[in-house]
Amino acid sequence: xxxxxxxxxVVAAAALATPARSETIKIGVTPGPHAQILEAVKAIxxxxxxxxxxxxxxxxxxxxxxxxxxxxxxxxxQNQPYLDNQKADRGYKIExxxxxxxxxxxxxxxxxxxxxxxxxxxxxxxxNDPTNGxxxxxxxxxxxxxxxxxxxxxxxxIADITDNPKKFKIVExxxxxxxxxxxxxxxxxxxxxxxxQAGLDPVKDAILREDPKGPYTNLIAxxxxxxxxxxxxxxxxxxxxxxxxxxxxxKFKGAVLPSW
Numbered sequence: 001x002x003x004x005x006x007x008x009x010v011v012a013a014a015a016l017a018t019p020a021r022s023e024t025i026k027i028g029v030t031p032g033p034h035a036q037i038l039e040a041v042k043a044i045x046x047x048x049x050x051x052x053x054x055x056x057x058x059x060x061x062x063x064x065x066x067x068x069x070x071x072x073x074x075x076x077x078q079n080q081p082y083l084d085n086q087k088a089d090r091g092y093k094i095e096x097x098x099x100x101x102x103x104x105x106x107x108x109x110x111x112x113x114x115x116x117x118x119x120x121x122x123x124x125x126x127x128n129d130p131t132n133g134x135x136x137x138x139x140x141x142x143x144x145x146x147x148x149x150x151x152x153x154x155x156x157x158i159a160d161i162t163d164n165p166k167k168f169k170i171v172e173x174x175x176x177x178x179x180x181x182x183x184x185x186x187x188x189x190x191x192x193x194x195x196x197q198a199g200l201d202p203v204k205d206a207i208l209r210e211d212p213k214g215p216y217t218n219l220i221a222x223x224x225x226x227x228x229x230x231x232x233x234x235x236x237x238x239x240x241x242x243x244x245x246x247x248x249x250x251k252f253k254g255a256v257l258p259s260w
Contacts, residue, residue, distance in 0.1 A: 026053045028077065030059075059176050073223075083221060148160045
């Protein structure tokens with residue numbers, strides 16, 4: 001055996017013994033279920049050579065701004081109507097690469113145990129962004145509580161209410177603050193992640209709840225320039241696994257529903 005051949009064999013063996021360097025990405029999430037699910041995804045992605053750093057944001061506005069600016073490589077916190085609204089308003093070059101989970105939205109109250117007992121003239125707080133506030137209004141219309149103008153799409157506003165027979169007083173607050181208003185209002189429309197953070201059980205405590213089938217399934221978003229990069233497929237494949245699905249079903253007991 002020649003010395004050159006021996007050296008080549010040693011180098012090749014060393015290359016095989018050295019694991020490939022992991023690629024690191026930052027993913028923006030909101031606290032609660034999205035962050036918890038990404039922790040489960042993170043362990044699987046690590047086995048596939050992708051190191052995920054989870055960055056938590058307490059509102060719905062910053063994660064897209066941070067992604068568009070390049071401070072994040074992806075985010076996982078929003079649904080398509082919300083992303084479409086953000087892109088239209090702010091010109092973000094952000095694209096959906098996968099669907100994740102659905103959080104059926106609920107109406108909650110500390111004062112009333114059922115919707116039937118909510119009185120005339122009750123005060124209702126809803127999120128002040130067009131997508132989530134509109135989502136509550138559509139839920140109320142679906143349950144026969146009020147009526148909206150025809151063809152309002154997924155982003156109706158208070159101005160689109162055409163019939164409010166119980167004369168509900170609707171106040172708009174930041175989505176992250178809706179659960180905190182429960183001490184001051186009669187009922188509140190609260191996104192599931194904020195409800196769980198506040199110790200509410202979306203299955204047991206919601207006195208009205210959204211139909212889980214609809215356009216509000218959450219998603220993973222990346223910059224348009226990155227959507228075909230190999231790490232995107234690794235991220236999506238790591239998320240869409242039986243292990244993560246089982247984690248979602250076991251951990252959240254119907255409050256959060258997997259899309260795959």
